[in-house]
Amino acid sequence: MLDKFDIQIREAKEHAVIETTGYLNDALGEQLSKKAQELIQNGCTQLVINLEKTTLINSIGISILIEIIEALSEREGTLNFCGLSATQERTFRMMALAKYAGIFPDEESAIANL
Amino acid sequence: MLKHELMVKLSGFNTMKDSSMPTSGDSLQAHKAPNTAEQTMERLIFSLSELEHLGQTLISGHSNFNHSSKTYLRITLGTLQVTRGAILRYHPTRQNLEVVASSPDEVFSPITVEPSEIEILLQHPFIENENLPECLEQFFTRAGKFVETIGIRLWVPLKIQDEFLGMIGLGSFLGRETLEAWEMELLTTLAHQISIAIAYSQMVEGIQSEKFRLFMLAESAPQICQLLQPEAAAEQVVHQAVSLLDANAGALMLTYPERQELEMHFTFPETLVEGPTGDSSSNGLIIPYGEEAPVSSETTSADMLKSVVKEGLPGHCPPKSDTLFGGKNLMAVPIPGRDGDILGILVVGDKEERGGSITPFTDEDVILLDSFAKQAGVAIENAHLHQEALEARQLQAEMEEARKIQENLIPDRLPDIPGYEVAGHYEPRGPVGGDYYDCIALPTGHWGLTIADVSGKGMQAALLMATLRAGLISELSRGKGVAAEDSVKPNDTRMPKQVGQDVSALYAELTDMALTLNSLLYASGTEEKYATFFYSHLNPDTDVLTTLNAGHNPPLLIKKDGTYKWLGEEVGGIPLGMFPNDMVPNIAEYEAENVILTSGDVVVYYTDGVTETVNIEDEYYEEDRLVEDSKACKDSDAEGIREYLHEAVMGFQGAADQFDDLTLLILRKQ
Numbered sequence: 061m062l063d064k065f066d067i068q069i070r071e072a073k074e075h076a077v078i079e080t081t082g083y084l085n086d087a088l089g090e091q092l093s094k095k096a097q098e099l100i101q102n103g104c105t106q107l108v109i110n111l112e113k114t115t116l117i118n119s120i121g122i123s124i125l126i127e128i129i130e131a132l133s134e135r136e137g138t139l140n141f142c143g144l145s146a147t148q149e150r151t152f153r154m155m156a157l158a159k160y161a162g163i164f165p166d167e168e169s170a171i172a173n174l
Numbered sequence: 175m176l177k178h179e180l181m182v183k184l185s186g187f188n189t190m191k192d193s194s195m196p197t198s199g200d201s202l203q204a205h206k207a208p209n210t211a212e213q214t215m216e217r218l219i220f221s222l223s224e225l226e227h228l229g230q231t232l233i234s235g236h237s238n239f240n241h242s243s244k245t246y247l248r249i250t251l252g253t254l255q256v257t258r259g260a261i262l263r264y265h266p267t268r269q270n271l272e273v274v275a276s277s278p279d280e281v282f283s284p285i286t287v288e289p290s291e292i293e294i295l296l297q298h299p300f301i302e303n304e305n306l307p308e309c310l311e312q313f314f315t316r317a318g319k320f321v322e323t324i325g326i327r328l329w330v331p332l333k334i335q336d337e338f339l340g341m342i343g344l345g346s347f348l349g350r351e352t353l354e355a356w357e358m359e360l361l362t363t364l365a366h367q368i369s370i371a372i373a374y375s376q377m378v379e380g381i382q383s384e385k386f387r388l389f390m391l392a393e394s395a396p397q398i399c400q401l402l403q404p405e406a407a408a409e410q411v412v413h414q415a416v417s418l419l420d421a422n423a424g425a426l427m428l429t430y431p432e433r434q435e436l437e438m439h440f441t442f443p444e445t446l447v448e449g450p451t452g453d454s455s456s457n458g459l460i461i462p463y464g465e466e467a468p469v470s471s472e473t474t475s476a477d478m479l480k481s482v483v484k485e486g487l488p489g490h491c492p493p494k495s496d497t498l499f500g501g502k503n504l505m506a507v508p509i510p511g512r513d514g515d516i517l518g519i520l521v522v523g524d525k526e527e528r529g530g531s532i533t534p535f536t537d538e539d540v541i542l543l544d545s546f547a548k549q550a551g552v553a554i555e556n557a558h559l560h561q562e563a564l565e566a567r568q569l570q571a572e573m574e575e576a577r578k579i580q581e582n583l584i585p586d587r588l589p590d591i592p593g594y595e596v597a598g599h600y601e602p603r604g605p606v607g608g609d610y611y612d613c614i615a616l617p618t619g620h621w622g623l624t625i626a627d628v629s630g631k632g633m634q635a636a637l638l639m640a641t642l643r644a645g646l647i648s649e650l651s652r653g654k655g656v657a658a659e660d661s662v663k664p665n666d667t668r669m670p671k672q673v674g675q676d677v678s679a680l681y682a683e684l685t686d687m688a689l690t691l692n693s694l695l696y697a698s699g700t701e702e703k704y705a706t707f708f709y710s711h712l713n714p715d716t717d718v719l720t721t722l723n724a725g726h727n728p729p730l731l732i733k734k735d736g737t738y739k740w741l742g743e744e745v746g747g748i749p750l751g752m753f754p755n756d757m758v759p760n761i762a763e764y765e766a767e768n769v770i771l772t773s774g775d776v777v778v779y780y781t782d783g784v785t786e787t788v789n790i791e792d793e794y795y796e797e798d799r800l801v802e803d804s805k806a807c808k809d810s811d812a813e814g815i816r817e818y819l820h821e822a823v824m825g826f827q828g829a830a831d832q833f834d835d836l837t838l839l840i841l842r843k844q
Contacts, residue, residue, distance in 0.1 A: 083416075085420070085526060086526050086527070086528060086529065087530060116413050116416065117417065118386075118417045118418075118420045118421075118526075119382065119383040119386040119387065119420055120420060120526065120527070120528055122386055123379060123382060123383075123528065126382075147393055147397060150389075150393060151386070151389060151390070154385070154389045155382065155385065155389070
């Protein structure tokens with residue numbers, strides 16, 4: 061799973077879900093950032109990032125997620141994460157990502173809480 | 175409130191929709207540059223308020239400069255009434271300038287900047303296109319497309335003391351040829367603020383990164399130590415190390431001191447290392463570390479890994495020194511065990527930084543990975559100890575099962591044979607073996623007495639013996655070993671020789687049965703798995719005991735007068751299951767023979783657990799003692815003989831440990 065590298069976008073009327081697959085490092089993070097920025101530029105400010113297939117994140121991946129949170133907060137948008145492992149959730153809380161973005165166990169609840 | 179009032183006052187900007195200054199050149203083209211003293215004053219006041227805004231932006235928590243840079247550019251352009259410009263951020267490891275914000279907003283390739291050019295840039299507070307320093311011409315040539323697209327006319331290096339952080343480029347001064355002196359001073363202040371913002375951003379990024387690493391280090395220890403499967407522990411150790419070091423690759427190799435080799439156990443990505451067969455699988459990659467490294471001007475990654483194991487110290491390997499790890503920049507640390515031995519090495523490769531460039535591992539990285547490797551050592555040892563405990567439990571359970579199988583093979587009680595007494599004894603000593611004895615009633619009213627010993631221990635031995643027993647019962651039930659009985663009558667006075675002639679058919683059947691059992695066992699096991707087997711057919715009417723030996727210890731016949739004879743000693747064949755049937759004639763064919771038992775005769779069947787019993791002086795019990803002890807008790811009944819011999823053997827053993835089962839079968843003619 062970690063050797064693979066992919067981003068899937070599922071857009072709905074009011075929101076969009078970005079699902080990543082693989083190691084969230086600079087390469088995947090930049091792609092994620094680009095996709096998120098495109099969505100935000102196009103007026104989609106309700107985002108869910110599904111990290112179920114991303115079990116490994118480094119500090120650059122974290123900084124990119126922070127950037128997306130900042131970009132969304134400027135547009136008064138909302139970001140929810142889902143599919144996090146227990147360690148990822150603790151990391152997100154410790155790195156204060158959870159202060160500005162919601163964390164939900166699955167995509168359905170993450171969308172419902174946008 | 176202050177800003178809003180100023181905005182209203184500033185007639186040149188009161189059409190702005192938000193509190194920020196315009197970014198579009200077009201919107202500003204409609205306005206004339208302020209040229210009255212009052213307007214200048216108002217712009218200055220506005221600029222001061224924008225500086226406040228900029229300061230707020232700096233500390234607002236928007237730590238990422240690349241994201242905030244657009245705001246900085248907007249404020250700078252608006253304050254100075256400049257319609258075009260850009261902010262470029264310098265990346266020391268990549269040695270280039272990245273355009274992080276531009277007006278008009280476009281994407282540009284990074285611009286390479288040489289260290290010598292940075293020295294010159296740092297010496298100039300402003301650089302005008304029309305007045306370029308000579309030694310910067312190449313830089314501006316490289317930046318040509320960017321300069322042309324944006325229309326840059328004035329450059330301001332961004333720095334804090336002597337640290338070069340980037341540049342601001344400005345163009346199109348809205349109705350002016352140049353900026354006025356006070357505007358240049360304002361630009362200097364703005365540039366300084368932006369420099370602080372970059373430095374602050376770098377510092378925050380650094381703190382965030384360190385915070386992440388320390389958290390991951392603290393978090394990873396309990397996490398990996400909970401993993402009880404060695405494979406899972408190896409995977410997590412590599413993944414955590416990769417994440418912790420911002421690396422793009424990682425590997426775990428374990429040491430095998432007995433063969434002085436390092437063996438690859440896990441890599442990330444899976445295709446990191448080319449396997450020994452040239453495929454992409456890293457499994458099985460082995461690096462011997464016992465041999466001396468060849469003298470070479472260039473250290474290979476394999477040399478570095480060997481050195482880490484032998485010296486017990488971290489090591490580095492520069493990129494592209496070889497292709498074993500895909501030419502990656504490597505860092506490796508030893509994984510210490512509890513006893514100070516080196517369990518293996520942890521390797522990480524290609525530390526990345528924002529933007530994707532690869533940066534060298536630092537001394538702090540070495541300390542971090544070294545700390546993590548200590549935790550990894552505990553986790554790996556825990557997992558292996560757990561695995562060993564599981565295997566031991568599994569083995570114990572298997573032994574229990576084998577013991578049950580074994581015990582089921584041994585008869586609970588032996589039958590009553592008219593005119594005879596029989597007694598048996600089976601005593602497990604140590605790991606479950608494959609001893610077996612039995613006394614089987616045949617359809618003719620005769621008896622089959624057998625004793626056997628399977629090589630090896632445990633479940634395999636028990637199953638092989640079960641197979642032998644099943645085969646034997648099957649053969650006997652099919653009528654094997656019961657022929658020629660009609661010719662033997664009760665109270666027959668014929669001499670043994672004559673009887674032997676009559677039982678020739680029985681001989682043939684017994685040897686045929688032995689071959690069948692040999693074939694069965696040969697097909698059931700390996701060459702190392704075989705059974706010694708002794709079978710005797712007793713006709714209680716004639717007292718003829720016909721025997722066949724397949725490699726077993728010859729039973730002892732003690733005559734009433736104290737003379738003795740080893741049965742099947744001279745006509746013994748090879749153990750069952752050792753060779754295929756077609757090879758048996760070339761080695762030792764199975765043959766039968768017979769004896770006639772008379773009153774008071776005793777036959778002692780036994781396994782090698784009896785004669786190979788060792789005492790504390792490392793002496794074997796051996797056959798001689800068996801003869802003497804058997805003579806001593808021959809006048810007892812079968813049960814008494816069994817008891818006597820058992821006590822004799824146990825008395826000989828004393829406090830010495832034994833590892834082979836003790837099995838006895840006594841047949842006594844009343």
